[in-house]
Amino acid sequence: MANTKTANTAVHPSEAEGVVREPLVLNNRSLGWITDRICGIVENRQPFVWWVLFVPSVVLFGCLVFSLVYLVSTGVGVWGMNHPVAWGWDIVNFVFWIGIGHAGTLISAILFLTRQKWRTSVNRASEAMTLIAVMCAGLFPGFHVGRFWMVWFLAPIPNSNAIWQNFKSPLLWDVFAVSTYFTVSVIFWYIGLIPDLATLRDRGKGLAKKAYGFFALGWRGGNRQWRHYEMAYLILAAISTPLVLSVHSVVSFDFATSVIPGWHTTIFPPYFVAGAIFGGFAMVLTLMLPVRKLYGLEDLITAKHIDNMAKIILLTGTIVGYAYIMELFISYYAANKFEGDAFHMRILSGPYRWAYYCMFFCNVIAPQVFWFHWSRHNLWMVFLIVNIVNVGMWFERFVIIPTSLAQDFLPGQWGYYSASWVEKLMFAGSFGMFLMLFLLFIRFLPVIAVSEVKGVLPESDPHYHDWKRIREKRRGAKR
Amino acid sequence: MAEFSSATELYHAAEKVRDAGFRRWDVHTPYPVHGMDQAMGLGKSWLSAIVLMGGITGSSVALGLQFFTQVSLYPTVVQDKPTNFFTLPAFFPVTFELTILLSAFATVFGLLGILMLPRWNHPLFNSGLFSKFSNDGFLMVIESRDPKFKREKTKELLEEMGAGAIEEVNY
Structure with missing residues (x-):
């Protein structure tokens, strides 16, 4: 059906006049060029900048190892947390990192199912980012449990105490969700x-x-x-799509199913998922803009790709902004005293209101710049905004988690939580680990999915040369 | 083994080879060529059946694990919440995750099983021409085990279809 329709016009869809669709790969690159350019990154020596980034990130990773050794050998008391703030930077960082991972799966799975061909240029690197971010995320709850060597208690294994896990607990759901997410992401990435x-x-x-x-x-x-x-590949995309939506929903259940004012809201699952995609895309762009420049991949990751991702950031950022405002409205409209007070303190009278303003500016106001075409095409502007978003998404989790706990039901135990140097070092160290692993990924594996990019070239269509022949014949006949 | 210059050439050649009634042959391309399954006369992949089995196993294991441990082995009563058949909604997340997990395992191991991979040694790897498939080569391989295979005639057929280089690979 489609064939006869296009055959009448005798032009390949990619070359039809009047259809202004930018090519996904610029400058008519050949299959061989794509192979050489992408594999060349792995085969040639790394540029000097690679080392400039790699060495400090290894040092930071060392700081992470040091802070973990110090933590385990001393005890969780070295963190700044105390009752009632039992969830501090560690859980903030966990949610931050796991959220970053979500953009990778969104690109690889959801955009695959919706046939967004532009995903092929960025999906490999984003999936790698997902895996690394989930590894960073996994560290925090692992050490948060206090006795790291007892983590195996989370697994449903028959043990000598004859105790089984409480499967009704969202914390156990989280264990299953995150470990499944990691495993499936590894499988998807490896198959690709x-x-x-x-x-x-x-x-x-x-x-x-x-x-x-x-x-x-x-x-x-x-x-x-x-x-x-x-x-x-199709099946993995199909099962990863609900998976990625479920993972951050389950993460949000950790909060939403509790009774703490500020946590106990039904808006959390969609709000967390939108926020995760928002923050994840910001991190994808943070990584891909320098990679593109450094390795000369401008023909593969084009202005169109960056434009699309900026639009997704704008969309999800606006959803997040809607969620912020709706949360406030519901706390007023529901007329629950504790809920109302929690939000009053969050934005007006509480000690952490600076964090709320910071979050609101970074996540809702700053990305609005992307409504303008010029801003999506000015790479410095894009880089600036996505980094503001990275900061903002960390603050979002900070606003939700410790500030709700610091002022809970009993005014007698209200206080001000701030992180100790160990928590700060661990957070910095997790960035070191993230960057170190990502640089190693660039060094040893193809950053762009070679076979998939080839598949979206116009000439990869088995009828491409047929169209060409027909068109040439017609032109000849006209003359 | 014959090399063709483009996906289009290979596609039409595949249609002809299919119509000539060959059974043991394949085309090797740098990316999956759309419509090649029809051009080769291949049906839909049956991997999905394996995945369905994996998914069903996953959900039954999860439900079994949760009901058995929670209801019969070690009922955990937290905040006076009971555990019985009606606590099913609380078991949904883990059931869902294990369904996905086992489907994913079924996909990857099913795929490797169907493809008979890993197989690091294959006669085709001895050919110099063959390594082009992963770059920009469009190759067609007709096995001599095929009942229709006749050394000269098959070679002629390949040449007729416009094959560039033709190479014989020993196995």
């Missing part, structure tokens, strides 16, 4: 990597060839393989 590992294998020599070849599992790119591969 297999054809590209085969490319690196076929280009490599010596040890590199052996190593990539090992992980490529002997991929031969036959259509009898591709057809099952594509089905596997």
Whole structure:
């Protein structure tokens, strides 16, 4: 049906006159160019800037290790938390990092199901970002439990105490949600990597060839393989889509199912999910803008990609802003005294109101700049705004978590929580770990999904050359 | 093994080979070519059936685990909340997550099983031409085990369809 319709115009859809659709890969690059450019990043020496970033991030990672050793050997008392603020920076950081991960899965799964072809240029790096962010996230609750060596109690394993987990607890749901999320993300990422590992294998020599070849599992790119591969990819996208929405919903249940004023709201699941996608896209852009510049990937990650992501940030940022305002409205409209007081203190009279203003400015007001076309195409502007959003999303979790606890039901135990140096070092260290692992990813694996980008070129369409031939014939006939 | 210059050429060649009645042959491309399944006369992948089994296993394991441990082995009563059949909603999140987890495992292991991977050693890897598939080569491989295969005639067929380089690979 579609074939006959387009055959009448005798132009490939990508070249139809009057259809202004920017190409996904600029300058008519060939398949070979794409392979060379992306694999070249892995095969050549890294630029000096790579080392400039890598060395400090390793040092910061060392700080993380040090703070964890100090924490475990001394006890959780070295953190600044005390009753009633039992959830401080550690849980803030956990939610912050896990939220960042969500953009990767959104790009790889939801945009795949909705046939957004531009995702192919950014999905690999965002999925890697997801995995690394979830690793960073997992650290915090792991050490938050206090006795790290007892973490295995979270798993439903028969033990000598004959005690079983409370499956009605949202904290246990979280264990399942986050571990499933990590595992499925690893699987999705690895399945996507297999054809590209085969490319690196076929280009490599010596040890590199052996190593990539090992992980490529002997991929031969036959259509009898591709057809099952594509089905596997589709299924993984289909199951990751509800998964990613569920993970942050479950994270929000940790708060929403409790009775603390400021936490006990039904708006949390969609609000957290929108916030996660918002913050995640900001982090994707924070990483991809320098990578694109550094490795000359402007033809693959084009202005259009950045424009699209900025629009998603604008949309989700506005949803988040709506949630902030609706939360305030409901606390007034529901006429619950505790709820009302909690929000009054949050924005007007409480000791943490500075954090609320900071959050509101960073997440709601700053991204509104993206309504303007010029701002989405000025890379410095984009970089500035996404970094403001990164800060804002951390503050959002800070506003929700410790400030609700610091002023709870009993005024007698109200106080002001601030983090100790150990918590601060650990947070800085988690950034070191994030950056270090991401730089290693750039060094050893293809940052852009080679086989997927090839699949969105106009010439990859099996009828592309047919259209060309028909068009040339018609032109000849006219002359 | 024959090399073609573009996806279009390979696509039309595949249609001809399909119509000629070959069974043991394949095309090797740098990316999945859309419509190639029809051009080769292949049906829909049946991987989804395996995944369905995985998903059903996941949800039954999760429900079984939760009801068995919570109701019969060690009923946890927190804040006077009982555990019985009606606490099912509280068991949804874990059931959902395990369904997804086991579906994902079924997908990846099912895929590797169907494709018979990992297989690090294959006769095709001995060919110099073959490594082009992962860059920009569009290759067609017809196995000599195919009942329709006749050395000269098949070669002629490939040439007729416009194949560039033709190579014989020993296995």
